[in-house]
Amino acid sequence: MSSTGTEHYSRIMLTLMKGGTKLTRRLVEKRVKDLSKNGGEDTIDEFLLKNKSLILEQKLGKNKQDVIFPQSGQTNLDYWDLCMFCSILEETCDLTHITKMYIKKLLKIRNKLCHLNDPTLETRKFDEYTEHMKCCFEHCLKEINDDKFTEEMNALVQSLATGPLSIDDTLKAVHKLYHLEWTYREELEKIGNGQDSTNGKIDTLIEEVGRLNSRLSSDASAGIPGIGIVIEVEKCSAEMKKEILDILEKNFNEAIEQKVPSLEEDLPNGALHTIRETVIQVFREFLIMGRHVTSVKQKCLLLTIKCTSVKSFLEMIRDYRTGDLSKQLSGIETAIKNLPGCGNVQLTNLIFKDEFMELMANLGISIFVLPYTSPRNITVFILLILC
Structure with a gap:
């Protein structure tokens, strides 16, 4: 990397975009299963349909609504982004106050990365974001309660924290982060x-x-x-x-x-x-x-x-x-x-x-x-x- 600040930014961003998205997706899947009634197990699409009016009230934007509720009737979670998973978790998944706080913290870090003038982080901010994300990840992993998934997540986070950085992965994450920032921001009239x-x-x-x-x-x-x-x-x-x-x-x-x-x-x-x-x-x-x-x-x-x-x-x-x-x-x-x-x-x-x-x-x-x-x-x- 060209500098320590740039490396810090890249590692935090990749951890958030790759690790955070994977984590929140699994938590959504877990909560959908937990909230299913009568011993059954709702599909993601059934769960979304039950909560459609509440989800549409969040004014995510037409592009995101079309991803969540496609014309085919079957959503593809591979196309979802961090913000979409976090919104569904906050509004429809009956989370505890503490869990909601950690989900909001992930979005707050993401927003701060979006609004930086330069893709660099000083060591103090890097350490602060690292500690906050660690707490968020640990709490959500306890909620998910899947030992195998916890091992996968820990390995992913460790590789992103200390392993070599791929320029290809970094550029893709930068593009995705910019895309999220632009399409998800709230208009003054839509709050x-x-x-x-x-x-x-x-x-x-x-x-x-x-x-x-x-x-x-x-x-x-x-x-x-x-x-x-x-x-x-x-x-x-x-x-x-x-x-x-x-x-x-x-x-x-x-x-x-x-x-x-x-x-x-x-x-x-x-x-x-x-x-x-x-x-x-x-x-x-x-x-x-x-x-x-x-x-x-x-x-x-x-x-x-x-x-x-x-x-x-x-x-x-x-x-x-x-x-x-x-x-x-x-x-x-x-x-x-x-x-x-x-x-x-x-x-x-x-x-x-x-x-x-x-x-x-x-x-x-x-x-x-x-x-x-x-x-x-x-x-x-x-x-x-x-x-």
Whole structure:
């Protein structure tokens, strides 16, 4: 490996993806058997069907739902990932509080790996994750209570901890982890059973900050962190999706850098020109609304938008929730449809819950240091964020 930090990351990741997935799968199989009634033994599909409404309430996403409930009627656990096994365990398998805690710990480690900027772990974090995973594995193995399986798991974990690392296995695990991270993240609008309560808190927060914002001095400003807006390209081939993302990335970057590209056209009917002009128009309209697109990356298409004030940020969140943000970006979709073979292409925009909540916490800190702000209002604002 290129460094100790990279090796630490690879060993933890492989242990989680290979060992953790195998472990949670066996625990699901064990709990399905234990929960079968009248001395019988439900199949996995029978168990899933009995709990279908509860599982669908978790809003795992259409791709994962199709894996759990395929049209054939028979799921294949070989296609399941760690998150799917953990979700089924938490919601339908009647686990003890302690067992649920360990399952959540595995997901928490997985989420932390997903959000690292670099694939490296310092020794302190490596030791911490190793110890946490050891406790999780040991507890789940006791629940499974299968000596042969315990031996297999211990051998696998030991080989991943001390044995040579395969580049092929590591790359596959990296790809799978990235895929999990992207497809399983929760959208701001899809945050489970507490949706109505959460929406109410966000509405109250918007109103409170609006009142707070009106009391700030005219020269007061806050450092509003940037938030990621994901634009997904749907209903086209993978090749066409990549081509569209390349075009959008190029045009947004040119708008950010204020470049004036040439008018050369590679496609008929001025399609590229129309897309470019539409992107520039969206970029400028966002600026008028106090939204500055600061960067663009091809994770689907990830726009980082930094608002110039608390008010403009909250208005953007409100626009997202009401669907107005989709309307503001609809011109880009219309322009893309001019490309050959793109008549059915659709664009959807997403804000993910984790990033939103982290930004709100940072936003609370930014506002807290502003001058001429009522302490009572700040207290209410912070409490709303933390509730």
